[in-house]
Amino acid sequence: MKKTILITYVISLLSTIGLAQKQITKEGVIEIFSETSLFTIEAKNPKVASILNTENGEVVASTLVRSFKFKEALVEEHFNENYMESHKFPKAIFNGQIKNFSDINLSEDSTYPISISGKLTIHGETRDILENGELTVKNGLISANLTFNISLKNYKIEIEPNYKDRINDLIKITVHFDYKPI
Amino acid sequence: MKINITQIVIATILMLSSSINAQDDLLSILDDIVEEDKMEVAYTFKSTRIINSHSIERMKAKQLDFRVNHRFGELNSGSYDLWGLDNALISFDLGYGITDWLMASIRRSTYEKTYDGSLKFSVLRQQTGKRNIPIALSIYTNAAINTLKDELIDSNRDDIPLSLRLAFTNQLLIAHKFSESISLQIMPTFVHRNLVNYDEENNIVAMGVGGRYKFHRRVAFMCEYFWTNHTANNDNYFNPLSLGFDIETGGHVFQLFLSNSRIMEESGFISKTTGSWNDGGIYFGFNISRVFAIGKPKE
Numbered sequence: 001m002k003k004t005i006l007i008t009y010v011i012s013l014l015s016t017i018g019l020a021q022k023q024i025t026k027e028g029v030i031e032i033f034s035e036t037s038l039f040t041i042e043a044k045n046p047k048v049a050s051i052l053n054t055e056n057g058e059v060v061a062s063t064l065v066r067s068f069k070f071k072e073a074l075v076e077e078h079f080n081e082n083y084m085e086s087h088k089f090p091k092a093i094f095n096g097q098i099k100n101f102s103d104i105n106l107s108e109d110s111t112y113p114i115s116i117s118g119k120l121t122i123h124g125e126t127r128d129i130l131e132n133g134e135l136t137v138k139n140g141l142i143s144a145n146l147t148f149n150i151s152l153k154n155y156k157i158e159i160e161p162n163y164k165d166r167i168n169d170l171i172k173i174t175v176h177f178d179y180k181p182i
Numbered sequence: 183m184k185i186n187i188t189q190i191v192i193a194t195i196l197m198l199s200s201s202i203n204a205q206d207d208l209l210s211i212l213d214d215i216v217e218e219d220k221m222e223v224a225y226t227f228k229s230t231r232i233i234n235s236h237s238i239e240r241m242k243a244k245q246l247d248f249r250v251n252h253r254f255g256e257l258n259s260g261s262y263d264l265w266g267l268d269n270a271l272i273s274f275d276l277g278y279g280i281t282d283w284l285m286a287s288i289r290r291s292t293y294e295k296t297y298d299g300s301l302k303f304s305v306l307r308q309q310t311g312k313r314n315i316p317i318a319l320s321i322y323t324n325a326a327i328n329t330l331k332d333e334l335i336d337s338n339r340d341d342i343p344l345s346l347r348l349a350f351t352n353q354l355l356i357a358h359k360f361s362e363s364i365s366l367q368i369m370p371t372f373v374h375r376n377l378v379n380y381d382e383e384n385n386i387v388a389m390g391v392g393g394r395y396k397f398h399r400r401v402a403f404m405c406e407y408f409w410t411n412h413t414a415n416n417d418n419y420f421n422p423l424s425l426g427f428d429i430e431t432g433g434h435v436f437q438l439f440l441s442n443s444r445i446m447e448e449s450g451f452i453s454k455t456t457g458s459w460n461d462g463g464i465y466f467g468f469n470i471s472r473v474f475a476i477g478k479p480k481e
Contacts, residue, residue, distance in 0.1 A: 022208075026215055049212045049215040051212060062213065062215060064216060066221075073242045081225055082225070082399050090221070147205075163432060166432060
């Protein structure tokens, strides 16, 4: 009996140490937006998972492409079937690092500009990205906000010539993650 | 604070992983979170119809499908009628997704000036994952009313009551998507007509098969056939066979096909198909579908 308590205690102690350095979200939000003079496309995905290592600024994020929800079911269908091919490439993944993480003081509530670099995988294609955003610290909890553009061509997402006036090659991506300690 | 087993597992993994290659482990933890228990195998067919008959697909909540359907005259009617294009039967059709699993439709067809209303319940959806469901199942039920003038329905009667103008169709739609290009559907069907010719049965049992072969991002070959028990002993009627293509443009789905039936309502094309593929009783037809989003989607 004593042994069990001791083991439980040791494990919980170890895990507190282990956990103190990571924050997680399972409900991060990513929105995508494309606009041309003919057609506007927007979608929201509220099911993005991400972990931030608060020791060194490592960030990973992952989501199912299927989780992007559109107002029009038909556009959602085209997004999945024709462009993202989510049956072949079900996930979008980011794996990177906040470069200036050492400038951030996690014990002081404030908003800090960040520069984040890493590998973004969409449609089975991995590209290096380097983008700027901001990090907000409040009561030790971290929120991340990031807005950037990606080019569909870069990720080999093919738009047929006669749809080019309806789908912008540059897609605006807006990221909002509210992390919590695990 | 609520203690959650996944959190404990994640915590333990995190703890153990901090010494090893941290970042790859972070990703593998995310894999466990992001992986869903079930992945729906969606988009079995492009629209709510295969050709004449309904597919397992339904309108999702707050989506409205407006369809305009044409069936032209006989292909072998010669150049005077422009191979049938001078004679069209049409129908207008509105289908609305009340919820993600229930679609309601109303339709008006030229043939017998028929109005019909239908419900389609999406009961099972094909999915993979922990709970593997190999098929999609929808239940389709339809009531149709013939609104021709009395003397056109039966010249011997002066008054045909409402009940004799009704016909009902019930179908099980069972489909399996084999791959991105091949989907197959079978349709056990029961039709009841309140008014029939003296030598015909009121009840008809039919079995339909339909399929698609999607050979291009936006184009698919479609086919559909119904075997019915009442064509076996009756030379006036034939089993409906339809072959055609689904072509989708950005906002519309066009279905272009040849069929030996000109009737669009289920009880009609299953029981009263008079054309025959053997002697030129073939008609060209098309459906146009345009889907509108009504209101906001749910989060």
